[in-house]
Structure formats: C-alpha cells, structure tokens
Amino acid sequence: MDEDAADRLAPVLRPVRAGNGFEEALEQILQIVRLGLVPDGGRLPAERELAERLQISRVTLREVLKVLQDQGLVESRRGRYGGTFVRARREPSGGEAELRRRIARVDVEDTLRFREVLEVGAAGLCAAHGLDTDQVARLRGALDATRDAPLTDYRRLDTLLHLTLAELSGSPSLAARYAAVRATVNELLDCIPLLVRNLEHSQHQHTALVEAVLDGDADAAREVMREHCAGTAALLRGFLA
Template sequence: MGDMQEVRSAADRLAPVLRPVRAGNGFEEALEQILQVLRLGLVPYGERLPAERELAERLGVSRVTLREVLRVLQDEGLVESRRGRYGGTFVLQRPGGETRGGGAEDELRRRIEKVDLEDTLRFREVLEVGAAGLCAAHGLPEEQADRLRAALDATHEAPLSDYRRLDTLLHLTLADLSGSPSLAAQYAAVRATVNDLLNCIPLLVRNLEHSQQQHTALVGAVLEGDADAAREVMREHCAGTAALLRGFLT
C-alpha cells in the first residue's frame, strides 16, 4: 500500500507537466514531456519515475510507446531500469550536470543562443504547411509528381547515416514544387537553421519510422489533390520535430 501511495504521490507532483499528448505525435510529445520532467529536476536523481501504467495513463499513450520513450532516455544515460520488487525506472545523476553525449547538448545550446527557436519553428511550419497546401491545391503535372514520388522513395531506402540529408531533399522538393521561388528560397534558409539544431540531437528510430508514415500520408494527400489533408499532415509533422527539439532543450 505504501509503495502505491508513493507512486501516486510522485505522479501527482508531475501533473502540472504531464498531460495527454495529441494522437498524431504520441512518441515525440511523450518524450518531450518526460525530458522536461528530468531537466526540471522534478524527480531527483536516484528516485523512481512513476510506474509505467501511471505514466502511460497520464500521457494518454500505450505502454509500448512509453517503453520506447524510456528506452531512448536510458540510451541517453538519463534513466536506468531496475528489476525486482523494488525495481522501476530510476533517474541517473548527470556528472557535472551533463549526460552521456552532453557535448552535443552543449553544442546545441551554443547554436540555440544564435537563433530564436520558437520563431524558427513557427516560420518553418508556415512555409511547410503553405507549400503542401499549394502543391495539393494546384495539382502537380506527372513529371513533378514523379519527382515527389522519387524523393519519398529515397527516404524509404535511406541508411540511417544518410536519412537526414534525404529527408531534407524531400521537403525541399515539396517547397520547390509549390510554384513560389520566394517560398522555396525562404524554406531552404530556415531548413538549414533547423538542421543545425537537429544534428545536435540523436537520431531516434521510432521518430524516423513515424516521420516516414507522415511523409507517405503527406505525399499521398498532395498527389490526390487533398489540400486540407496535406496541410494537416504537414502541420502534425512539424509539431513532432518541434516537440523533439523542445524536449532536448528544456
């Protein structure tokens, strides 16, 4: 009984931070929120996070998704999983305030000082959502449709080491096909800034798989001429990237 009360009490203390995530970006937003809990020191090092069931309920995600989030945090040296009656997920101390891979976090923070993160993310979303809507609304000639399909196929076949480059090319292709050279030029500039930040955080396989599902849905909506669906998928896609960056920066 005492253990259950302790778990419930811990979860209640985190209630201001933990909230149900949106369905479209469950993994990314759950990761963002738990990273925020850790960065804020709401669970001191050496103490347990709330039980998986409680965390999953608070976040509105499946326990499978939650375990994938916890696995990422363990790989980053932020938490440790222990078995047994007194087991659970424990917060690890960060030597000197840093985690394994802390040099990358330092670099990310140095870069972030030079940009307005929220402005960059919002501008990126406006450009991306606009490009997707324009391509779908105006329709693409077959040659341009083939270009978009080829860019999508390249991301599906990309090795992990080359994924980000080919992901960038897919998004640049969509911006280029929007029919607005000004939009394409502005997008290229903001994407370069976003990539500088993304290159400082780990590539997460679950996130890449989710991104690929969104890419496929996005290209499908564009080719079907469904502008509303294309805009909505792109908005959700941008929100996932934003959640990851905010999570690692909080």
C-alpha cells in the same frame, strides 16, 4: 550537371542582386553544403554553370569558393575528373554544450513557427494546384529515397523531400525562404540523436503527405504537414528543455 542534381539545387540557386553578389552567392552555396544537397564527397556544379545560374562573374565565384575552401567546407581537385568537392562534415562535438551554443544564436520558437507556416503553405499549394507528370515523378522519387535510407544519410534525404515539396509549390520566394530556415533547423537537429521510432513515424507522415498532395486534398495535406512539423518541434523542445 545531371537533371536530378539540377532539380535538387533549384530551390536554392537563383540569380543574385548586383549590389551583394559575393555575399548572396556565398549564402546560397553555403546552403547547398549545409542542407546536404550535394552529399559529402560530391562535386558541386561546374564553375561555368554556377556562375550562369547565380548570374555572377567567374572571378566572383572563385572568390566565394576560396572562402569555402579556407573554411574546410570544400576542396578543389585538378585533372580530368576534377572540380570542387564537398568535404565530409565533422560531427558536432560537445553534446549539450554544443546544442546550447547553437540555440543561443537563433530564436528557436520563431524558427519553428516560420518553418511550419512555410511547410504547411507549400503542401497546400501543391495539392490545390496539382502537379504534372514530371513533378509527380520527382515527388515520388524523393519520397522513395527516404525509405530504407541508412541513418547516416536519412536527414539529407529527408531535407531533399521537403525542399522538393517547397520548390513544387510554384513560389520561388517560398522555396528560397524554406531553404534558409531548414538550414537553421538542421543545425539544431544535428545536435540531437536520430531516433528510429521517430523516423518510422516520420515516414508514415511523409507517405500520407505525398498521397494527400497527389490526391489533390489540400486540407489533408496541410493537416499532415502541420502534425509533422509539430512532431519535429516537440522533439527539439524535449532536448532543449
């Protein structure tokens, strides 16, 4: 797997605990798929690399991949260019009914508050501790990728930007919890339309956020992130009302 791909998966892939190896490995690879860290049609890391990063046997990993294949989330291809590939996600159907079904499974307010705490904390940590040259390049690259992104790819690239910030905070625990809560938020966002005006506003906030982080202004970084999270929460509440 190339270095950029490794960076994208760093916030999610981590060694699992021995007692729940299968379940935790399944959870992590599901997060990779749900968060769009590997795009539709993209290939997951090779089995050997996945097994090493998760610290599970390849037998256990193949059981995990079999479950994902049975659920129609990935497909296995043989040959020189084979591997395990993410299948195109079906668009949510059912409109408001689908949204209601999804929100019935989660405490929306708790999810949004927890997301804000993690995001604001990550932004403040990145600004306060500072980033090295490689980390600055990663953050700027993630921001640049969201600019002029097609609507069909915007949410995935937006997610990658936020995950990058969480991972650069220096706290693996924060990054792991953020990946989980972001997956839940994305399930809700997938049920509402992408609004161009909202995306333009989000991009202005993204730029201000990254600049505050790179300037080492922790207070400004936290405040911009707080406003950004509040905007997403307001949008969701508007559609849920």
